[in-house]
Amino acid sequence: MEEEEKEEESMSPNPAVDSIDSTPSSISSRSLVPLTLTRPRGLKNSRRKRDLFLSKLVHSIHNHVSNNKRFNGSESIKSSWNITVVKFLVEKLKLELAKSSHHYTDKELKGACVAYFLTKRREYRNAMNPFRSLKEREEKKLRSRRYRLFANRSAIVRLFPPEKQRLWEGVTEELMSDEEDSLHEPGVWVARSPRFRGKELSELCYYIDANSKHGTKTNRMYGPPSDRLPSADVQVLPPHLYNQDFPLELVAQAQDFSLVSGQQKAFCPDLNSYIKVKVEKDD
Numbered sequence: 001m002e003e004e005e006k007e008e009e010s011m012s013p014n015p016a017v018d019s020i021d022s023t024p025s026s027i028s029s030r031s032l033v034p035l036t037l038t039r040p041r042g043l044k045n046s047r048r049k050r051d052l053f054l055s056k057l058v059h060s061i062h063n064h065v066s067n068n069k070r071f072n073g074s075e076s077i078k079s080s081w082n083i084t085v086v087k088f089l090v091e092k093l094k095l096e097l098a099k100s101s102h103h104y105t106d107k108e109l110k111g112a113c114v115a116y117f118l119t120k121r122r123e124y125r126n127a128m129n130p131f132r133s134l135k136e137r138e139e140k141k142l143r144s145r146r147y148r149l150f151a152n153r154s155a156i157v158r159l160f161p162p163e164k165q166r167l168w169e170g171v172t173e174e175l176m177s178d179e180e181d182s183l184h185e186p187g188v189w190v191a192r193s194p195r196f197r198g199k200e201l202s203e204l205c206y207y208i209d210a211n212s213k214h215g216t217k218t219n220r221m222y223g224p225p226s227d228r229l230p231s232a233d234v235q236v237l238p239p240h241l242y243n244q245d246f247p248l249e250l251v252a253q254a255q256d257f258s259l260v261s262g263q264q265k266a267f268c269p270d271l272n273s274y275i276k277v278k279v280e281k282d283d
Helices: 002-009 013-020 024-038 041-062 080-097 106-128 130-157 162-168 199-210 246-259 269-277
Strands: 178-181 189-192 220-222
Touching (some): 080 106, 130 162, 130 178
Antiparallel strands (some): 178 189
């Protein structure tokens, strides 16, 4: 079951359609898929608008009260029933679009149907595990806030001397703090810096925050370091960006955690040294 879910998550509409239509033309068209990533911006935006129209049409046909052929989210797209539903929807779409100004190929119609199946599949999985759905939304929210924080700091650092700008080179959103919602004060964000971030970069981040509107907001405060683990890409960054001693610190933290009978150890007191560059009360 887990392998099947991974297959569905990594599936894009076009490859799934290819599995339904095994004609030589569909197989040879796989090599053309990457070329769509390099098309001009104008065509890309136009395609998005047409996809929106098509996705709404698929939704309308699939969920019509008279339709009894609907996707089964508990099964794979390759199941005989879901393949039958795709073929049924494609025929209905052709009838609906016969007098329309919108024109689509059979592959585009099948791709829209498969894309809607993935939506129904995701709804089924979330219904089976609601806690997983909440966790995914929380992770998406934190990731979005890290991107905004990275963009804000990148704009501020351009005003700094060249040596500080060079220190910022190679920085990614993954090195930004997690700005979580406070559990005790509504509307307050708790910034938790990643433990694996290099000391020099952390000093620069505090300096940037002290000179930015976002960093000096009264509803933004610092909390204990984040428990988020680094990706493989971050682990190969220079020492001033990535803390090379993080793996050893992680082991030491796990040992200390076992000594306090399940209570979380107090966060690193070294952050007190940054109070001088932060307008707000720091850790």
